[in-house]
Amino acid sequence: MKEKIYRGRHPLRVFDVVKALAFVGDLSMGQPTNHSLRTAWLAVRLAHVAELDAAAQAAVCEAALLRWSGCTANAGDFSDVFGDDIAVRVAMLEGRPEAIRPVADVANMGVVLRPLAQIHCEVSAEVGRLLALSSATETTLRHILEAWDGSGQPAQLAGDAVPATVSVVSVAGDIEVLGRTYGTEQALARIRERGDKRYPASLAALAARHAADWLAELEGSSPATLDMALSTPRMALTTPADLIADVIDLKLPWMTGFSRAVAATAAQAFGRLSSDKAAQERVYHAGLLHGLGRASVPIQIWNMTTHLPASAWETLRLVPYWTSRAGQWAGPLGEAATLASFAYERIDGSGYFRGARDRSLSTEARVLAASVAWVAMRSPRPWRAAMPADAAAQQLREDVRAGRLCGEAVDALVSGGAGIARPAADRTETRHLLSPRESDVLRAISRGATNKEAARELNLSPSTVATHVESVFRKLGCTTRAAATLKASAIGLL
Incomplete structure (x- = not known):
């Protein structure tokens, strides 16, 4: 009889999923992991003083949180053009064109950027749609890279054709990044210079009157206060967590479906060892989230097919560290992120990032670590084909003999012909x-x-x-x- 594939049974608040996607976007852009939260808070304040209605204010909040959710989707194309996808995005946000290597070599940057922007905006808008956010939010995300003077992408909208919500989010993002990078005074000078270019001059002037007070207030706000201020009515609804995994995996096409497969496989294996349904749910969500920190690594490192230098390994070893940072969140997603950050630990202490070992690794953590290894070996990579099931099982058992993986967890994965759980269509x-x-x-x-x-x-x-x-x-x-x-x-x- 075919074994039923486990799925997460308890949906999460949309806000928690949005927050996780904002975290991934911030890492993709090389920003602090509260950048999108701070931008959304500033955007809501600006929308209020600009007298946008309640629906537009909600759209501004949601779009500010999700505006970088398309960054994983075009990372490969971005890297092909610019090299280090993360470093160049930092330079773009900070207004440092001299740091963008190909600018002098490309005759028409608009032609180069348009397909990248199309991918980014379409994926961001699709994320909004999949989360059942408002049409105003979806429209804002679809045009999030447009500019008032028509120099934006991908549609090169200009003037009043640019949604007001887009301009508000753009100004708020500049206040957050430039204020943190250059200080408030210089940031406001740059924002004024961008008036009637990136956004309306009137909106830039309005922001300039309030930005210093807003930034001061923001510095004194706790994470809980921010969460309370940013949860719109639609984000109080519930949704499955699987979308987080899909957005994470978009960065590397050869990882399509990987996090979902890890989640289903790990939960299924854990279910063979324990009847604790809450723990099984946590293992499932941890499998979805275990790659959160991958967004922090430039795509050039991921696509290396030769022996990795020490510097690249040090960067990769930080992937679960960044995942652990999400463990600071309150609620089930924070608990799952903490568990997810143990995905590359080994019971002999040879794993990373903590070098945790033995009793510090729960059964949940041991099953997750073995599941990540099992699914990875059974999946194709640019530098190798997928390993046959018997060869992958032999390697797992060798890791058990060497003291790296838990024998009980490996048995739950490979005994009785168990394979990789692949979630089937729900609809x-x-x-x-x-x-x-x-x-x-x-x-x-x-x-x-x-x-x-x-x-x-x-x-x-x-x-x-x-x-x-x-x-x-x-x-x-x-x-x-x-x-x-x-x-x-x-x-x-x-």
Whole structure:
């Protein structure tokens, strides 16, 4: 009898999921992990004094929290153009064009940036839609990179065509980043200079009158106070946590579906060892969250196919540290993030980042660590093929003999022919949305394959693949591969 695949049974508040996505976005942008929270707080204040209505104020708050949620989706393309995707984004936010390497080499930066912005905005808007936030929030996110003078992307809207909510979020982001980087006085001077360029001069002037007081008040605000101020009515509703995993995995196409597979596999294995349903739920959520810190690592390091230098390893060893930072949150997601930060620990102390060992590792942590290793070995990577089940099981048992992994946890994973749990579609109405061939093509391109590579893999012509890609986009209502991957993952098509 086929074993039922475990799913998280208790949805979380939308606000908690949004907060996790804001955390991922902040790491992707090289910012402090409270950057989006602070920006949202400032944006709400600015929207209020600008006399936007209540619905627009809520949209401003939600969009400010999610405006970087598309950063993982275009990280690879961003790296191809600029090199270090995180360092260049920091330079862009801080207004340091001299630090952006290719600027002098590219004749028309708008042409280069447009597809990157299209991916970012479409994915951010899709995140808003999947979370059932308002249409105003979705519209704001779809145009979050537009500018008042028409120099923004991807649609190059100008003047009143730019939603007022976009301009408010843009000003608030500048207050937060520039104020922290250059001090309030210099930040306000730069914001005034950007009036009628990035946003209306009248809005810049309004912000300048209040920014110093707002920043002072913000410095005295506790995390709990911020949370209370930012939870809009729609974010008080509930939603599954799986979207967090999908956004995390978008950074690396070859990891599509990885975090979901870890979550389902770990929860299923834990269920063989314990009847504690609350703990099983925590293991599931920890599997979804275990890659939170991956957003902090430049994509060039992730895609290295040679032996990693010591400096790269030190960066990678911080991934679970950044995940542990999310463990400071109150509630079930914080508990799950703390557990998730043990995903790379080993019982002999050879893991990272803590070097935890023996009794300091709970059964939940031991199952999670073994599950991450098991799913990783059974998954293809750019530098190797997926390991066969027997070879992966042999490697896990070797790790048990060497004292690195827990034998009980490994037995729960590999005994009795257990494999990788792959969540199936929840919504029966989507099951036949795509034809079998379209599904094959979608799976290939979601893992980063070009049309030519997908054609070779599926024994099709490139033109046939291109036709299928167009059909998939049309059926899913997307124009980019990243957005199609995100939506397909959310509705169980991958």
